[in-house]
Amino acid sequence: MEEIITYLNKVQIPYETDADIKQHTWIHRGGTAKLWIMPMSCEQITALCRKLYSTGQPFIVVGQTSNIYFKNDYNPDIIISTTKLNHYYINPTTIDCECGTSVKTLSHACIESGYAGFEGLIDLPGTVAAAIVNNSSCYDCSLSSMLNHITLLTEDGEVKKITVYELGFTERSSKLKRKEIKGTILQVQLNIPKCISPSTLKEKAEKIHQNRLIYQEKPANTLGSIFPKNVYNDFENNLSFLTKLIIKAFVLLNVLHIISYQTLTKSKRDIILLLNGKTQLRPYISSKNFNCFIWKDRNADEMFDIYKDFFLKTALQDTTEIEIFT
Numbered sequence: 001m002e003e004i005i006t007y008l009n010k011v012q013i014p015y016e017t018d019a020d021i022k023q024h025t026w027i028h029r030g031g032t033a034k035l036w037i038m039p040m041s042c043e044q045i046t047a048l049c050r051k052l053y054s055t056g057q058p059f060i061v062v063g064q065t066s067n068i069y070f071k072n073d074y075n076p077d078i079i080i081s082t083t084k085l086n087h088y089y090i091n092p093t094t095i096d097c098e099c100g101t102s103v104k105t106l107s108h109a110c111i112e113s114g115y116a117g118f119e120g121l122i123d124l125p126g127t128v129a130a131a132i133v134n135n136s137s138c139y140d141c142s143l144s145s146m147l148n149h150i151t152l153l154t155e156d157g158e159v160k161k162i163t164v165y166e167l168g169f170t171e172r173s174s175k176l177k178r179k180e181i182k183g184t185i186l187q188v189q190l191n192i193p194k195c196i197s198p199s200t201l202k203e204k205a206e207k208i209h210q211n212r213l214i215y216q217e218k219p220a221n222t223l224g225s226i227f228p229k230n231v232y233n234d235f236e237n238n239l240s241f242l243t244k245l246i247i248k249a250f251v252l253l254n255v256l257h258i259i260s261y262q263t264l265t266k267s268k269r270d271i272i273l274l275l276n277g278k279t280q281l282r283p284y285i286s287s288k289n290f291n292c293f294i295w296k297d298r299n300a301d302e303m304f305d306i307y308k309d310f311f312l313k314t315a316l317q318d319t320t321e322i323e324i325f326t
């Protein structure tokens with residue numbers, strides 16, 4: 001570690017030693033990192049990662065950590081944050097972004113310029129590189145669908161262009177997420193999308209924003225969907241006959257406009273918890289979406305383990321959409 005610190009001082013890359021990860025993460029969780037490093041330029045992150053790869057020193061690259069749950073007993077050696085690498089350039093035919101560019105910021109700028117395809121992304125937390133790793137998408141919009149190529153630093157220190165065709169995108173995944181390709185994304189190049197009237201795009205974006213406020217939990221203390229769609233569907237399908245029957249009755253009441261959608265989702269949560277003896281989880285599960293957990297207080301970590309076990313008992317696959325580091 002001393003050698004790395006000497007190097008960071010020499011090349012003037014900002015870092016914190018014995019960093020309290022909680023202070024840096026989206027849901028304020030995590031233990032202590034020996035080093036939390038914040039490169040300020042692509043040259044700095046390239047040189048730093050190349051050095052770490054060459055010495056075999058393990059490290060994790062993170063964006064805004066909006067898809068990561070670092071457990072409080074997770075104490076890694078090195079975390080590199082890309083959030084200071086946030087410059088982007090809108091050119092005549094491409095948009096060139098540093099890996100830590102905020103998807104929200106970029107989306108607002110592109111909508112202002114009349115570029116279609118960003119309307120659904122204005123409330124997506126996170127960075128452009130992670131949006132490619134995770135093939136993140138909202139309201140039929142995704143950066144992967146506009147991707148030209150990424151610039152990747154591979155573990156053997158080479159800088160390579162990887163085209164959209166080589167990334168093997170599947171629902172909320174890519175070869176990078178599946179570790180079939182390993183490395184650090186330095187830059188993301190998007191193709192310039194179709195240009196239409198900015199006011200039409202702004203109107204569409206505002207509708208999506210309002211829709212999100214109604215149907216999704218507020219972003220603070222959550223990580224969006226915890227389980228992939230298929231795992232969530234397994235969970236619902238495997239609920240007891242009685243639970244499903246009562247939920248169906250509430251769905252019918254909603255179809256008949258006797259109760260609102262909000263009452264339906266809240267009741268659904270409460271019925272599932274009550275009939276399965278899990279009412280202690282109630283404050284931690286969104287009333288809008290059973291697939292969304294809220295790290296609202298200190299007990300949330302213990303409650304999350306109960307929530308996860310409850311889900312995965314019925315699901316056919318033991319996978320979460322979020323990444324958990326223990």
Ligand SMILES: Cc1cc2nc3c(=O)[nH]c(=O)nc-3n(C[C@H](O)[C@H](O)[C@H](O)COP(=O)(O)OP(=O)(O)OC[C@H]3O[C@@H](n4cnc5c(N)ncnc54)[C@H](O)[C@@H]3O)c2cc1C
Binds near residue numbers: 062126133135136
């Ligand atoms: C409130 C809320 C709502 C959400 N809604 C949605 C949604 O509608 N749709 C959706 O798809 N997702 C959603 N998410 C999940 C999350 O926003 C996305 O997965 C996002 O792309 C994560 O970005 P991040 O920068 O926070 O990545 P992080 O969580 O920091 O990292 C995610 C992964 O990317 C890797 N990574 C990050 N940067 C690099 C790099 N430069 N090179 C290599 N690997 C890298 C990390 O190692 C990690 O494996 C939501 C999250 C929240 C909190």
